[in-house]
Amino acid sequence: MEQQPIGGMASATSWSEEDFSCSICLDVFNSPVTTPCGHNFCRTCITVFWDDMVQYKCPVCNELFHTRPVLRVNTFILGMVDQFRSSVRVKEQPCVEPGEVPCDVCTGTQLKAVKSCLVCYTSYCQTHLEPHQRVSRLKTHQLVDPLDSLEDRMCKKHGRLLELFCQTDQVCACVLCTMTDHKSHPVVPLKEEYEVKTAQLGKIEAEVQQMIKERQRKIKDIIDTVDHSKADADREIADGVQVLTALRRSVEKCLDDHNKTVQEKLKSTEKEAEGLIKELQQEIKDLTNRSSEVKQFSQTEDHLHLLQTFRSLKDPPPTRDWTTVEVRPPSYVGTLRRALDQLEETLNMEVKKVPDLRSALHKYACDLTLDPNTAHRHLSLSEDNRKVTRVGVDQSYPDHPDRFDSWPQVLGREALTGRCYWEVEWGGGVEIGVTYRGITRRGGGGDSMLAGNNKSWTLDCYDGRYSAWYNGIKTVLPLLPAGSTRIGVYLDRPAGSLSFYRVSPGGGGSSDTLTHLHTFWSSFTQEDLLPGVRVGWGSSASLCSRFFSCLSDP
Numbered sequence: 001m002e003q004q005p006i007g008g009m010a011s012a013t014s015w016s017e018e019d020f021s022c023s024i025c026l027d028v029f030n031s032p033v034t035t036p037c038g039h040n041f042c043r044t045c046i047t048v049f050w051d052d053m054v055q056y057k058c059p060v061c062n063e064l065f066h067t068r069p070v071l072r073v074n075t076f077i078l079g080m081v082d083q084f085r086s087s088v089r090v091k092e093q094p095c096v097e098p099g100e101v102p103c104d105v106c107t108g109t110q111l112k113a114v115k116s117c118l119v120c121y122t123s124y125c126q127t128h129l130e131p132h133q134r135v136s137r138l139k140t141h142q143l144v145d146p147l148d149s150l151e152d153r154m155c156k157k158h159g160r161l162l163e164l165f166c167q168t169d170q171v172c173a174c175v176l177c178t179m180t181d182h183k184s185h186p187v188v189p190l191k192e193e194y195e196v197k198t199a200q201l202g203k204i205e206a207e208v209q210q211m212i213k214e215r216q217r218k219i220k221d222i223i224d225t226v227d228h229s230k231a232d233a234d235r236e237i238a239d240g241v242q243v244l245t246a247l248r249r250s251v252e253k254c255l256d257d258h259n260k261t262v263q264e265k266l267k268s269t270e271k272e273a274e275g276l277i278k279e280l281q282q283e284i285k286d287l288t289n290r291s292s293e294v295k296q297f298s299q300t301e302d303h304l305h306l307l308q309t310f311r312s313l314k315d316p317p318p319t320r321d322w323t324t325v326e327v328r329p330p331s332y333v334g335t336l337r338r339a340l341d342q343l344e345e346t347l348n349m350e351v352k353k354v355p356d357l358r359s360a361l362h363k364y365a366c367d368l369t370l371d372p373n374t375a376h377r378h379l380s381l382s383e384d385n386r387k388v389t390r391v392g393v394d395q396s397y398p399d400h401p402d403r404f405d406s407w408p409q410v411l412g413r414e415a416l417t418g419r420c421y422w423e424v425e426w427g428g429g430v431e432i433g434v435t436y437r438g439i440t441r442r443g444g445g446g447d448s449m450l451a452g453n454n455k456s457w458t459l460d461c462y463d464g465r466y467s468a469w470y471n472g473i474k475t476v477l478p479l480l481p482a483g484s485t486r487i488g489v490y491l492d493r494p495a496g497s498l499s500f501y502r503v504s505p506g507g508g509g510s511s512d513t514l515t516h517l518h519t520f521w522s523s524f525t526q527e528d529l530l531p532g533v534r535v536g537w538g539s540s541a542s543l544c545s546r547f548f549s550c551l552s553d554p
Contacts, residue, residue: 101146406444428539433458
């Protein structure tokens, strides 16, 4: 390829790579030399080319030389090639955009900085960074991602590098600051405090994520509770339709009133749930924003920037304690019966055909016994482990990891699955309830006390009154025992409900009546549920058989 002469006022940047290419290797000249005929080649290329020849000729014009020519460096071409290479490197680098850090060395068009030197306090593009990658002394300098306002890394008072952190005043300091303003304060290197702060940010992030998960679980619990409530409402309406449809026109008004009542209760529950979900979603949004902010802080590699801006981290958004918040769906027990009572005078015969609540629950009756391995040593079991009495003398029970060592409590042996109904005859003062198998057995704290935690629920029968307990919170119930010493317990795990009833004597068997006392609602986990009893001084409790008879009955 014939080379064009280079002259005039043209600069290297106005030429193409082809103008500076060796006709042998077809690449940009490397150590260009000139032959006597005026053509230019890379020194290595022309040397190797002539090494294999007997007669020496120019690869371009084929001029023959009787002796091997002496090659001379073309200084003009060498300078132009260097300019051309530099211009190519500059063109390949991006220009600085708004918001980006510019190269402090570039003149004219400023290129985007790729690194900042914390020793030189200068930001460099790829071209001007080259000495730091080549010169041994400069290689020891600390390079970081491009930083703006490097002058902020200097102490404004002493003009020295900010390389320490005062733990008392929570500010960055230079060496001279530690001899004056922060003389008696504990100071550490920036990196050490950076690691402390990033650890704090990690902890904050973990706490935020945990709060988000808890609220997401709470939303699920609320939705599940509403779904269970809908299922209960559907069953109640279906029962009403089954009975009242047979009465046709005479009970149409009763049927309409009954359905309206159920729907209004359900609507009220849904409205309450929607409000709680909306509040939880807002908290999740606020916490997500905080999580993003914390993550942004955590990802910075700039020790000083993080420490200087750490205090600007916003306070956590106000959140509500959702531990005890729950949707309490209404009880539909007795709704149908009350509707029928309004027609008792004219439909007395039809009303008698409707089974009472106790008879309906009979199909869920279960035989339960008490587990001696869980009984506190002040509790005596008798009557085939169906009766428990609190005594003042330690019983000779063997050591067992399931035994309560502080609270006078005992659990049932059989796990409760699906739907279960049982009755307990009590005397004195007792708490009757249900607990997860995993309740703590050691110590006298709330973790091991029935209803002193979120793993158990009880009904307290004592001193002529009833109280419902959960998670250490007491709810006094308006109904009184009124001569009854028996409690009915109905657990509906699929529906997420645990109900307690007062069993009023009516001659025994199906003639006894149930009065609803209280219902707990919860999304029960897969862990086993067990019946449990806590017994007061001189008190006792007996588990009745599935035929509702207790061995202690007269």
